[in-house]
Amino acid sequence: MKQRRFDAAWAALALVCLPVASLAARRSPIATNLAGVADWTTEYPFVNHFKMARPWFSANASHWEDTARPLLLDSSGHVKALAPGQYARSVLFAGSPPDPGLSSKRFVVLFSGSGTLEYGNVQVVSRQPGKDTIQLKTVAAGQDTELIFIITLTATNPANPLRALRVLPAAGGICAGDPYKQVASAAACNSSTLYRSYAKAHAEILFMPQFLAGLRPYRMVRFMDWQRTNNAEMQRASQRAFERHTFWTTDRGVPLETMIRLANTLGVDPWICIPHKADDQLVTTYAQIVKSLLAPRLRVHVEYSNEVWNGMFSQTQYALEQGTALKLDSDRYTAMAKFYSRRSQQIFAIFKRELGGTRQLRRVMATQAVVPYFTQQILSYGDARRSADLFAIAPYFGTTLTTAAQAAEVKRLGVAGVLAWLKSPAGAGGRPSNAVLGYGSLADVDAAVAAQVAAVRPFGINLTSYEGGQHLVAAGGLTWDAQLNAILDAANRHAGMKQVYLQYLSAWRARTGQPLTHYVHCDRWSVWGRWGAKEYPSQPRAQAPKLDALLQYASANPLEP
Structure with a gap:
C-alpha cells in the first residue's frame, strides 16, 4: 500500500517532534472544530505558510486578474508556463483587522527553478538565488488595516519552471521533542544538535508551535472545514487532496494525511467527514490512510458529510434526490433522513472492514438539534442502532437574526440585555423567554438537548x-446593519460571555456526559459570524472570554475517555 511509505519517514520524525499523548487532553471535556484553511483566515497552522495562500490566478500588468487566460498548471498546482504578458498571482494574510502578532514579521521565500517573483505590500529585505527575505507591512484597508502579502510570478522558464515555493518564518524554530514551544535560536535547546530552525528544517516541522499549543486543551479535533465538506463535489480518490499539492486552499481541502499527522502530534482523536458524493473507493482510500497513519492509541470519528439536513448546502439537495429516487419514504424529507442513515451505515461498514474492527473507530450520525423526529427516523432505519456509536447535534445558543423586529429588540436590549436574555429562564409553558428573539436562550437549548x-x-x-457555542449572527437584510453587528461583537467580547459559556458547558455535561465540540478554536470575526473562541493566534486569553471559559471549564472538569 502506498501509504506505508509515509510510515517509515514519519516514524523517524516522531523521534524528533512527536510528544507522548497528553493525559490532560484525553480527559478534557471539550473538543473543537478548526476554521477552514484560507488566505484570509487568522489561524496559521503550517510552518510553510504558502500552503494557506490563495491558489495561483491569472493576472497581467494592467489587471489584478486576467480571467480571459487561464493558467497552465501541473498536477501539483505549479505554474508550468506563462503566456506573453501573463502573470500568476497569489495572496497571503489577507483580511482585516490583521493579527498584531504578524506586524513587521519577516519571512523567507524559498523556491526552485528559474523565474521572477515580485512582491506587493511588503519590504524586500534581501534577494538571493532561490531565497528572498521579506518583511510584512501594515497597509490601509478601508477604515481598517491589513497585512496582505501579494506574490506575483511575472516570468518562468518553461524548461525549468519556478516551483516548490515556500513561505517560512525567517527566524526561530523548535527544540526536537517539544513541538509546542517556539525558540529563538539553538541556545534555547539543551544541545545545539536539537535545534530545528523553520528555514532549514521545514520538511520536518509541519505545524507552527503556537498552533499546536493552542489545541492542547482539546480531546478531539473535527476537520469538517479543513476538508471543505460543505458543497463538496469530490467523488473519486483521484480527486482528493495530496500533500504534494502547492496549495491546501482549493476545493480539495487539506490532505487527510496532514489531519492524521496533526492528531498524532497532539495525541487527540481526529473527526473526519466523508464527502456526500464520495464513491466506495474514495471511502476505502480514506479508511486505508487512517489505518496506515493513525497512532494506535487514537480513534477516528467518522461522519457522513455535514448537516445533510441543512438546506443551505448542496448535500441536502443530493440526499433529497437520492432518498426520493430510492423511494425510501413517501415524504421527501423523511426519505432524505433515511438516505443519510443508509449511506452512513455503508461508510461505517467500509471503515470497519479496513480498520479490522471498531477498536480505533467511532461511528457518528448527526442531525438538527431541534428536530428529534429526524433523530428517530435516522436511527430507526436499517441497522443504524448497531452501526453507530454516537449521535451528534449542534446545540448552539443565541439565534440568527433575520427580521426588523429582532434587530430592534437587540438594539433595545443592548449588550447587557442580550447577555441577560441568554441566561434567562424559559417562559411559561416552556416557551422562549423573549417572544421577539425566539429560540436561543440557554434554557431553550437545554430543553432541546433533553428532547x-x-x-x-x-x-x-x-x-x-x-458543533456548539454561541450563534449570535445577523442574516439576510440585516447582514450589514452596523449598529446591530457592533452589539453582537461587543456581546462576544464582554466579560459576561464567559459566565454564559460556563453555564452552558455545565448544562450540556449534566444532560449528556459527553464533551462539547466547540465551533471554532480561532478565526477572525465578521458579519458572517463570531465563531472563533479567539480572534487571532496572539490574542491574550484575558481578551477572549469564550476561550477563557473553555479553558477554565476544561481544567476544572475532567471527563474520562
Whole structure:
C-alpha cells in the first residue's frame, strides 16, 4: 500500500517532534472544530505558510486578474508556463483587522527553478538565488488595516519552471521533542544538535508551535472545514487532496494525511467527514490512510458529510434526490433522513472492514438539534442502532437574526440585555423567554438537548455534539446593519460571555456526559459570524472570554475517555 511509505519517514520524525499523548487532553471535556484553511483566515497552522495562500490566478500588468487566460498548471498546482504578458498571482494574510502578532514579521521565500517573483505590500529585505527575505507591512484597508502579502510570478522558464515555493518564518524554530514551544535560536535547546530552525528544517516541522499549543486543551479535533465538506463535489480518490499539492486552499481541502499527522502530534482523536458524493473507493482510500497513519492509541470519528439536513448546502439537495429516487419514504424529507442513515451505515461498514474492527473507530450520525423526529427516523432505519456509536447535534445558543423586529429588540436590549436574555429562564409553558428573539436562550437549548437525549435513549446510543457555542449572527437584510453587528461583537467580547459559556458547558455535561465540540478554536470575526473562541493566534486569553471559559471549564472538569 502506498501509504506505508509515509510510515517509515514519519516514524523517524516522531523521534524528533512527536510528544507522548497528553493525559490532560484525553480527559478534557471539550473538543473543537478548526476554521477552514484560507488566505484570509487568522489561524496559521503550517510552518510553510504558502500552503494557506490563495491558489495561483491569472493576472497581467494592467489587471489584478486576467480571467480571459487561464493558467497552465501541473498536477501539483505549479505554474508550468506563462503566456506573453501573463502573470500568476497569489495572496497571503489577507483580511482585516490583521493579527498584531504578524506586524513587521519577516519571512523567507524559498523556491526552485528559474523565474521572477515580485512582491506587493511588503519590504524586500534581501534577494538571493532561490531565497528572498521579506518583511510584512501594515497597509490601509478601508477604515481598517491589513497585512496582505501579494506574490506575483511575472516570468518562468518553461524548461525549468519556478516551483516548490515556500513561505517560512525567517527566524526561530523548535527544540526536537517539544513541538509546542517556539525558540529563538539553538541556545534555547539543551544541545545545539536539537535545534530545528523553520528555514532549514521545514520538511520536518509541519505545524507552527503556537498552533499546536493552542489545541492542547482539546480531546478531539473535527476537520469538517479543513476538508471543505460543505458543497463538496469530490467523488473519486483521484480527486482528493495530496500533500504534494502547492496549495491546501482549493476545493480539495487539506490532505487527510496532514489531519492524521496533526492528531498524532497532539495525541487527540481526529473527526473526519466523508464527502456526500464520495464513491466506495474514495471511502476505502480514506479508511486505508487512517489505518496506515493513525497512532494506535487514537480513534477516528467518522461522519457522513455535514448537516445533510441543512438546506443551505448542496448535500441536502443530493440526499433529497437520492432518498426520493430510492423511494425510501413517501415524504421527501423523511426519505432524505433515511438516505443519510443508509449511506452512513455503508461508510461505517467500509471503515470497519479496513480498520479490522471498531477498536480505533467511532461511528457518528448527526442531525438538527431541534428536530428529534429526524433523530428517530435516522436511527430507526436499517441497522443504524448497531452501526453507530454516537449521535451528534449542534446545540448552539443565541439565534440568527433575520427580521426588523429582532434587530430592534437587540438594539433595545443592548449588550447587557442580550447577555441577560441568554441566561434567562424559559417562559411559561416552556416557551422562549423573549417572544421577539425566539429560540436561543440557554434554557431553550437545554430543553432541546433533553428532547434529543430522550430520542436516542431507546436506541442505546449516546448523544454528543459536532458543533456548539454561541450563534449570535445577523442574516439576510440585516447582514450589514452596523449598529446591530457592533452589539453582537461587543456581546462576544464582554466579560459576561464567559459566565454564559460556563453555564452552558455545565448544562450540556449534566444532560449528556459527553464533551462539547466547540465551533471554532480561532478565526477572525465578521458579519458572517463570531465563531472563533479567539480572534487571532496572539490574542491574550484575558481578551477572549469564550476561550477563557473553555479553558477554565476544561481544567476544572475532567471527563474520562
